[in-house]
Amino acid sequence: MLLTWFQRGDDGMVVKTLTGNKAVAHAVKAARVKVVAAYPITPQTTIVETLADMIEHGEMNAKMIRVESEHSALAATLGAAAAGARSFTATSSHGLLLMHEVVWWTAGARIPVVMSVVTRAIGPPWNIHVDHNDIWDQRDSGWIISIAENNQEVFDLTLQAFRISEDPRVYLPMIVGLDGFILSHTVAPVDIPDQEKIDQWLPPRRQPYVITPESGVVMGNLAADEDYYMMRYSIQTAMVEAKKVISEVDDEYGEVFGRKYGGLVECFHCDGSKYNIVIAGSWSGDAKEAVLKLRDEGYSVGVLRVRYFRPWPDEEIRRLLSTSKGVLFIDRSISFGGKGHLLTEAMTNLAESTNLPAVRGVIAGLGGVDVGADEFYELTKSFIDEVEENGPFYDPLYWHIPQVYRGKYPERLPGYGKFSYERR
Amino acid sequence: MSNVNVEEPKSLFIAPVSKPAPGSVGKTGTWRHEKPVINEEKCVKCLLCWLYCPEDTILRREDDMVYVDYDYCKGCGICAKVCPVNAIDMVPEG
Numbered sequence: 001m002l003l004t005w006f007q008r009g010d011d012g013m014v015v016k017t018l019t020g021n022k023a024v025a026h027a028v029k030a031a032r033v034k035v036v037a038a039y040p041i042t043p044q045t046t047i048v049e050t051l052a053d054m055i056e057h058g059e060m061n062a063k064m065i066r067v068e069s070e071h072s073a074l075a076a077t078l079g080a081a082a083a084g085a086r087s088f089t090a091t092s093s094h095g096l097l098l099m100h101e102v103v104w105w106t107a108g109a110r111i112p113v114v115m116s117v118v119t120r121a122i123g124p125p126w127n128i129h130v131d132h133n134d135i136w137d138q139r140d141s142g143w144i145i146s147i148a149e150n151n152q153e154v155f156d157l158t159l160q161a162f163r164i165s166e167d168p169r170v171y172l173p174m175i176v177g178l179d180g181f182i183l184s185h186t187v188a189p190v191d192i193p194d195q196e197k198i199d200q201w202l203p204p205r206r207q208p209y210v211i212t213p214e215s216g217v218v219m220g221n222l223a224a225d226e227d228y229y230m231m232r233y234s235i236q237t238a239m240v241e242a243k244k245v246i247s248e249v250d251d252e253y254g255e256v257f258g259r260k261y262g263g264l265v266e267c268f269h270c271d272g273s274k275y276n277i278v279i280a281g282s283w284s285g286d287a288k289e290a291v292l293k294l295r296d297e298g299y300s301v302g303v304l305r306v307r308y309f310r311p312w313p314d315e316e317i318r319r320l321l322s323t324s325k326g327v328l329f330i331d332r333s334i335s336f337g338g339k340g341h342l343l344t345e346a347m348t349n350l351a352e353s354t355n356l357p358a359v360r361g362v363i364a365g366l367g368g369v370d371v372g373a374d375e376f377y378e379l380t381k382s383f384i385d386e387v388e389e390n391g392p393f394y395d396p397l398y399w400h401i402p403q404v405y406r407g408k409y410p411e412r413l414p415g416y417g418k419f420s421y422e423r424r
Numbered sequence: 425m426s427n428v429n430v431e432e433p434k435s436l437f438i439a440p441v442s443k444p445a446p447g448s449v450g451k452t453g454t455w456r457h458e459k460p461v462i463n464e465e466k467c468v469k470c471l472l473c474w475l476y477c478p479e480d481t482i483l484r485r486e487d488d489m490v491y492v493d494y495d496y497c498k499g500c501g502i503c504a505k506v507c508p509v510n511a512i513d514m515v516p517e518g
Binding site for chain 2: 208219
């Protein structure tokens with residue numbers, strides 16, 4: 001077991017050194033979750049391991065349901081939540097794919113549930129390292145999807161997820177993403193606010209209906225095609241509301257606990273910068289480091305960190321990138337036959353903008369391939385220099401090939417090449 | 425559960441939930457292409473059809489004679505199949 005040092009401040013706040021997974025467990029405990037159902041999978045396992053330990057030692061008053069698969073894990077979580085209990089589950093990669101059917105059932109049922117997704121590559125071949133293809137695979141399902149940069153944000157987002165998901169304007173389940181191993185198994189200082197303050201801030205569970213023997217309500221009946229259609233419409237309406245709720249919760253959390261992140265996106269020197277990097281997850285920190293170095297050298301460059309993939313930050317991207325001369329997308333995922341996810345989403349916003357910046361979409365770090373601040377520095381600097389020299393271009397799919405394979409394979413594939421265009 | 429806080433949604437909310445009730449998805453009797461017709465003279469009131477009917481559309485009178493709720497009977501024919509005295513005929517509709 002890892003040793004934990006802590007320091008208690010005058011306000012009851014405790015600073016602990018925690019892995020990302022332990023930060024999740026502490027947030028779940030602080031939210032007074034009543035039911036946890038999960039099946040172990042690397043790198044998620046230590047979340048439920050820690051929760052099981054807390055429940056076993058009476059530190060947490062909750063029921064742990066052991067199940068035979070992830071499909072059952074989310075089904076049990078949904079069942080408990082529908083019956084009125086604040087419920088939580090966690091998974092990764094293959095486990096997430098196995099529960100994918102119930103992912104849709106949960107959002108369709110409009111029952112608030114919180115789930116951690118510890119991002120990990122999908123096989124074959126087996127690979128347990130960080131990759132975003134598993135979490136973005138859930139993007140169409142109706143869940144709110146967030147992703148953290150560091151362990152403190154993991155704690156804060158997890159706690160906020162209950163508040164957002166259970167808001168009567170939203171009533172949708174929420175995923176909190178954290179990068180496998182980079183966050184899940186790496187210790188960093190995490191402020192844990194005073195429990196009394198958390199209890200005051202987080203209201204008791206609210207939900208649209210309950211399924212109990214007394215309520216006589218059932219979910220999942222056959223419906224007319226037109227009713228089905230309108231249920232889809234109403235999920236999208238809730239997503240629109242969720243944008244407001246997420247910003248409000250971020251503001252309130254900042255006022256009460258002193259940490260505010262910016263809502264759907266974090267803008268790191270991005271407002272008014274000529275060039276911007278769009279990125280999500282833990283390696284945003286490396287991108288920021290590169291940006292600070294470039295700014296020291298006189299470059300006008302920032303980072304727009306996507307914190308929420310669903311609802312997608314349409315207005316923020318449109319506004320913050322509308323004055324950019326160039327945008328560099330860094331995707332840790334690929335939609336085969338398509339492009340990177342962040343680029344694909346954001347291009348729809350840039351299409352609405354009167355200014356179309358130069359664009360490069362970079363696919364990097366798949367399967368946990370390490371990309372450090374020095375590489376972000378090189379990628380960004382060469383992008384800026386190219387735009388300054390040759391004018392705007394669209395370069396949607398640039399493969400940042402791992403060092404050992406570099407030079408042996410082309411960075412651009414036929415049909416996805418770079419082309420120049422006239423500025424509009 | 426008494427501590428559950430059911431609160432009205434504050435945005436457009438249409439959920440796939442219902443309270444089970446007869447005809448909640450319309451009059452399913454229109455699906456039928458053969459209708460079960462009970463021959464009361466042959467019926468021995470064993471109630472097997474009443475037990476087996478998957479849609480609860482075989483109804484039972486006080487004297488245990490059975491009759492069919494044609495508004496919802498889909499015409500599956502299970503009642504005719506299980507009747508030990510062949511007192512139910514499946515008659516083509518229309």
